[in-house]
Amino acid sequence: MTVDPERPGSPFRLDGRVALVTGAGSADGIGQAIARLYAAAGAAVALADQDARGAEANARAIDGRALGVHVDVTQPESVAAAVALVERDFGPVDILVNNAGITRSTVLWETSLEEFDQVLAINLRGGFVCLQAVLQGMMSRRWGRVVWLSSIAGKQGGGVFGTAHYAASKAGVIGLCQAAARQLGPYGITSNAIAPGLVLTGLLPRTGGTEMAERLRQDVERAAPLRRAATPLDIAHAALFLASDAASYITGEILDVNGGVYFD
């Protein structure tokens, strides 16, 4: 049997792996959901966030090996320090989830260069900085998984909320993801992205207000073939698959997890 009946889900498990998930500091976000599921699948998980207290609180809530660390993904020194801390406690990073991100709904003609740079610095450059911090180790060990969070917005010039700079950053993530897949595949490293549609996290009401978030939710529930908006767990399920041995032959893939609202 391909899937060992003695150990349900074994190729989908992450036993013995060390995972670093960025943007895992908010209580209801995608990052914490991924970290929680990875821990349940047997990985030791580092939750990294600019909000160190949030990351630590989320780590404490996990039943398994979990660690909260401070990171500012725009600062290479901060990322290096976070990685050093994770390696000290858990060992080398096998799985990197580039999840840290912000969104903005400013229209093009009102977007300042500062805001543009800020979105790109976190959503796109931040992933590059984090990848570089763990890359050499993965290459020398000939095993690694990189999971990127892109977005439906990166394929459609914007999403239900994010506008030009957000769309550009998430489209950029696709390019980085596939470039990493091409160059790192020979070293046993896969690089894949998830492109979620609307996900019900605190990010929406925090950035756009409660009323807007509720309207978006209702829109998706009407339009999506599966008749609901996504939860962070839906995205975590896909992130688990991509990090597991079950997906060892998948690389450079942008997996759309959106309930059927968009295909390409």
Next chain:
Amino acid sequence: MDDLGRLLRLDGKVAIVTGAAARIGLEIARTFAGQGAQVLVADIQDELGERAVAEIRAASGAASYVHADVGRADDIRAMIGAAVERFGRVDILVNNAHWEKHGTVVELEEADWDRSFDVLLKALYLGCKYAIPEMRKVGGGAIINIASVHAYAVSDRYVTYQTAKAGVVHFTRQVAWDFGPENIRCNCICPGDIPVPREVDAHADEPGFLAERTLLKAIKRPGHPRDIARAALFLVSDLAEWITGQALTVDGGEHMTFPTTGAQRTRALLGRGPGQAP
């Protein structure tokens, strides 16, 4: 841990896999049975199909064989009927059976075009037409169509396969859209080159074999039917309950280089003779 194991289990579910006597279909049938599904193995290769069933049963799985030429509407209707008759329901349909003929539009006979499209595309319409009403009765279902990286590529003298597989990708989206509200998900997998494992084993010691076989791939190992089977398990399982209408490429990263260098590779494969699908 228990939750994760449960999310992947298919206990109580009935799966139909077409073209399940060998290769990718066989591996999917084995994998689903290993997770607790009752599997209807459908094929035209009766002896191999019966052997697949015996093997699954020997591993404590539940399976049954049905002869089905998916190019024939009557066979497809009977196949769905057999699943209901023998196992009582239909939860999962994997449209995997394959037949195609190489050639340009000038070279191909109309009958070859029709037969290719009957098996590669019309069979999906008929399979869904008869399986979906059964899925409705049990409150939902999951459909997997096996497409190909050729859905997005062009290469020499391969018009039936590539056109039909591009059709499979869009057919998948439409079915997902129409039946999502009834909790029926439909996704496809686009495999790259998946050689017969036996062939890989036989040549594994030859210098250059693996290098040639993985030349275009980011991941330097040949594909294996279990790579597709695991993707299929993910997509039918509760892990993917928010994924529908999508095409999941499983090819070791070959699609990123395929349009330019893939054509050359396909030419070499076609040189080995007709009927051999990359």
